[in-house]
Amino acid sequence: xxxxxxxxxxxxxxxxxxxxxxxxxxxxxxxxxxxxxxxxxxxxxxxxxxxxxxxxxxxxxxxxxxxxxxxxxxxxxxxxxxxxxxxxxxxxxxxxxxxxxxxxxxxxxxxxxxxxxxxxxxxxxxxxxxxxxxxxxxxxxxxxxxxxxxxxxxxxxxxxxxxxxxxxxxxxxxxxxxxxxxxxxxxxxxxxxxxxxxxxxxxxxxxxxxxxxxxxxxxxxxxxxxxxxxxxxxxxxxxxxxxxxxxxxxxxxxxxxxxxxxxxxxxxxxxxxxxxxxxxx
Amino acid sequence: xxxxxxxxxxxxxxxxxxxxxxxxxxxxxxxxxxxxxxxxxxxxxxxxxxxxxxxxxxxxxxxxxxxxxxxxxxxxxxxxxxxxxxxxxxxxxxxxxxxxxxxxxxxxxxxxxxxxxxxxxxxxxxxxxxxxxxxxxxxxxxxxxxxxxxxxxxxxxxxxxxxxxxxxxxxxxxxxxxxxxxxxxxxxxxxxxxxxxxxxxxxxxxxxxxxxxxxxxxxxxxxxxxxxxxxxxxxxxxxxxxxxxxxxxxxxxxxxxxxxx
Numbered sequence: 001x002x003x004x005x006x007x008x009x010x011x012x013x014x015x016x017x018x019x020x021x022x023x024x025x026x027x028x029x030x031x032x033x034x035x036x037x038x039x040x041x042x043x044x045x046x047x048x049x050x051x052x053x054x055x056x057x058x059x060x061x062x063x064x065x066x067x068x069x070x071x072x073x074x075x076x077x078x079x080x081x082x083x084x085x086x087x088x089x090x091x092x093x094x095x096x097x098x099x100x101x102x103x104x105x106x107x108x109x110x111x112x113x114x115x116x117x118x119x120x121x122x123x124x125x126x127x128x129x130x131x132x133x134x135x136x137x138x139x140x141x142x143x144x145x146x147x148x149x150x151x152x153x154x155x156x157x158x159x160x161x162x163x164x165x166x167x168x169x170x171x172x173x174x175x176x177x178x179x180x181x182x183x184x185x186x187x188x189x190x191x192x193x194x195x196x197x198x199x200x201x202x203x204x205x206x207x208x209x210x211x212x213x214x215x216x217x218x219x220x221x222x223x224x225x226x227x228x229x230x231x232x233x234x235x236x237x238x239x240x241x242x243x244x245x246x247x248x249x250x251x252x253x254x255x256x257x258x259x260x261x262x263x264x265x266x267x268x269x270x271x272x273x274x275x276x277x278x279x280x281x
Numbered sequence: 282x283x284x285x286x287x288x289x290x291x292x293x294x295x296x297x298x299x300x301x302x303x304x305x306x307x308x309x310x311x312x313x314x315x316x317x318x319x320x321x322x323x324x325x326x327x328x329x330x331x332x333x334x335x336x337x338x339x340x341x342x343x344x345x346x347x348x349x350x351x352x353x354x355x356x357x358x359x360x361x362x363x364x365x366x367x368x369x370x371x372x373x374x375x376x377x378x379x380x381x382x383x384x385x386x387x388x389x390x391x392x393x394x395x396x397x398x399x400x401x402x403x404x405x406x407x408x409x410x411x412x413x414x415x416x417x418x419x420x421x422x423x424x425x426x427x428x429x430x431x432x433x434x435x436x437x438x439x440x441x442x443x444x445x446x447x448x449x450x451x452x453x454x455x456x457x458x459x460x461x462x463x464x465x466x467x468x469x470x471x472x473x474x475x476x477x478x479x480x481x482x483x484x485x486x487x488x489x490x491x492x493x494x495x496x497x498x499x500x501x502x503x504x505x506x507x508x509x510x511x512x513x514x515x516x517x518x519x520x521x522x523x524x525x526x527x528x529x530x531x532x533x534x535x536x537x538x539x540x541x542x
Contacts, residue, residue, distance in 0.1 A: 065414055091416035105411035108402075119415045122422075164411075 016079070018043045018175060018207045019064060024073035025231075026056070026063065033059055035231040037073070041175075041224075046201050046208040048222035048239075050215065051229050052253070057211040058102070060228075061177050064209070065099060066090045078174065095123055098168030098176040098206075102183055104160035106152040112139070112163050113148040119170045138166040142196060158189025162196065169200060175207040176200075182214040190214075194221055215254055219243070227253060303500050309420050310428045310499065316421030323426040331392040331427070332434035336441070338391055339384060343442035346383060347449025350374055354450070355458050364454070365464035369472040371450035372443075376473060377482040377539065380443035382531050385490035387442075388435060389523035393498035396427055397519040400502025401512035424503070428495045435491025439483050481538040489534060493526045 019041035026034040033056040041047045051057055062068050063075055066082040075082045080093055106115050117135040120126060126134070139145040142162040152160060161181060168176055178197065182190050198221040201208045212218045219225065219239035227235040227242065227250060235242055235250045243254055252260030268274065317324045354370040400423070403409050409419045447469075454460040473479070498519045505515035 067410065067413065091418070094414055094416040097414065099411065099414040101407045101411050103407055105407035107408055107412075108406070119417070122415070122417050167415075 016043075017041055018078055019209065020074075020076040021060075021064075022074045022076075024063070024075060025071045026059065026068075026073075027071050028059075032231055034070075034073075037228070037232055039226050039233055039236070041207060041209055043207050044201075044205065045223040046198060046210065046221050047224045047226070048210045048212060048218045049226045049228060050211075050213055050218060050253070051227055051234075053213060055229050056231065057213075057228065058179055061099075061179050061209070061211050064177060065094065065097065095119075095171055096174045098171075098173040100161065100164050100168050100176060100178045100181055102180040104152070104157075104164040106155075106160055106164055106167070108152050110152075111148070112144065112150050112152070112155070115152070115163060116166045116170055119167065123171060134170065135166075138170050139163075141169070141200065142166045143192070156189070158185050158192065161185075161189075161193060165193075165196060165200070169204065169206075172204065173206070175209065178208065178210045178212070180212055181210060182212060182217050190217055197221055215256065219254075229253075299504075302504070303496070306500050306503060307496055310424050310496075313418070313421035313425035314429055317426060317429060320426075323422070324430055327426045327430035328434060331388075331396070331431050332437060335388060335391050335434070335438055338387055339438050339442050340445055342383065342387055343380075343445035344449040346379055346442075347371060347375065347446030347451075348453045350379070350446065351450035351453030351458070355454055355460065364458075364460045366468050367450070367454045367460055368447075368465035368467075368469035371454070372447055372469045372473050373478065375443045375446040375450075376478050378531070378535070380439045380446065381482055381486040381490055382527060384439040384442045384487060385435065385494055385527040386524055388431075388438065388491070389494050389498070389520050389527070392431065392434075393494045393519050393523055394516045396431070396495070396498040397502040397505070397516045398512055400424070400427075400499055401505035401507075401515050404503065404505060405507035405509075405512060424499055428499055431495030431498075432488060432491045435494065436484050436487040439487035443483055477538075481534075485538075486531070486534050489530060490527050493530060494523045497523045497526060 017040035019039075021037055021039045024034050024037040025032070037060075039049070049057055049060060059068070063070055064077065064082065066085065069083045077093060078096070080089070082090065082093070085093060106112075107118065110118065113135055116138050117131050120131045120134055124131075136145055136148070139148055142165050144159060144162055144166065147155065147159065147163070152163070155163065165176075181193050181197065185193065194217050197208060197210065200206060210218055210222065219242075222239055225237060225239050225242055226233055229249065235245060235247055237245075242250055245251060245254070249261045251257070350371045351367065354367045355364055358364045358367055358370070400409075403423070409423070412419050412422065451462075451465060455462045455465055501515040501519045501522070502512075505511045
């Protein structure tokens with residue numbers, strides 16, 4: 001199904017992390033999302049950032065992409081401080097970033113082929129013939145060359161994400177950010193996506209960042225794993241190391257235990273007080 | 282008392298902030314218009330969507346409004362033996378007021394609400410965010426063509442509405458009620474002035490209304506909460522705010538163009 005591809009060393013790789021987050025704090029209204037968060041994303045690797053729902057994983061991805069600015073701290077991508085870049089430089093940097101949104105975010109008025117050709121048409125002056133060839137190559141890589149004439153509404157959730165992946169790699173980026181790529185997928189689509197992410201990372205020499213809370217699938221392909229909760233990194237290491245971590249929190253998350261340091265109940269006043277209260281709400 | 286004042290202050294500050302954001306939004310759209318010289322295809326596509334697809338409602342409404350004007354005008358003028366002025370009454374009513382205003386209201390209901398829903402859903406489904414992450418600015422690519430297409434389509438639709446309305450009035454007055462056809466056209470030709478009536482009413486007024494309708498529709502879509510409820514509320518707000526804006530600006534423009542002030 002997938003072409004065999006040996007793992008390649010990233011082109012232009014060096015020891016410096018591709019993404020560097022230092023002392024990152026971010027507040028939304030009065031709520032603290034991140035508090036002195038630090039992490040490094042190494043080149044050529046698949047790095048997963050995991051944590052319970054509502055911990056700000058997608059916010060972190062938006063911060064890395066420069067869509068929002070941190071309250072304090074620093075985010076560098078390939079040596080450039082994202083939130084200090086001019087709009088023009090930020091857009092230039094984004095041409096080297098691919099992002100796979102949770103919904104796929106395909107343009108609903110364009111068919112599959114036009115969606116994949118979109119970044120090529122916007123950012124290159126290639127001939128129509130070459131654009132066609134490149135778009136078909138990207139679609140072939142995700143196994144959907146035959147679906148080129150379909151409209152996004154005609155695609156299943158898994159297919160839509162694969163088309164979005166083909167679009168994300170259209171400009172041969174240096175990195176791809178995946179926002180919950182496995183959410184809501186059936187087992188087959190999930191398996192296809194898991195394999196595609198790893199294969200494309202290795203075959204194209206990319207750096208991949210996966211934001212997810214699907215432990216099994218993500219741990220299967222990640223080289224490096226960050227667990228975040230309450231605005232900071234709780235644990236960091238290889239999936240293997242985290243599976244055997246002695247931390248009760250990591251143990252609860254990695255083995256999907258319903259109760260543990262992270263309580264089943266949302267913070268509330270005592271149960272009996274609440275039941276006996278005369279409040280209407 | 283203090284709480285009420287605080288609430289009122291907060292409300293006004295929110296409204297002012299929203300007005301400021303709407304103006305910044307407009308400046309960004311206007312600044313992006315030059316991109317359309319490079320990609321005229323984007324404008325043509327939107328002209329089709331907001332203009333051509335609005336034609337059925339404009340044609341049918343224009344015809345009925347003209348017919349009603351013909352009937353009402355005849356019923357009032359016949360008592361004074363002035364039915365020969367019916368052409369002037371129908372034409373001036375349509376050219377100066379009903380054409381631009383009703384076209385704008387119909388446009389807000391059909392194209393304006395569709396624009397808000399489209400932009401709101403593009404936001405809710407992360408299409409605008411994905412465009413930005415692909416280093417493509419949605420202002421020149423998505424918003425500017427829709428804005429300019431609406432501003433250009435409004436006078437054209439108003440012209441069509443007015444022309445069809447006059448034909449509707451002619452049909453009722455001349456064909457059905459027996460008013461003299463020569464007098465109908467001759468009076469109209471003598472009384473309707475090109476610059477004072479047609480340029481002011483059909484061109485300037487409708488361009489201003491088109492500007493308002495598209496600005497409101499696009500801004501509401503862009504500011505909509507990215508939920509189904511948010512898009513629904515924004516769509517409703519577009520129709521309500523545009524209707525009020527068109528009617529109030531109509532009074533202002535009429536006072537400036539035709540009033541004694």
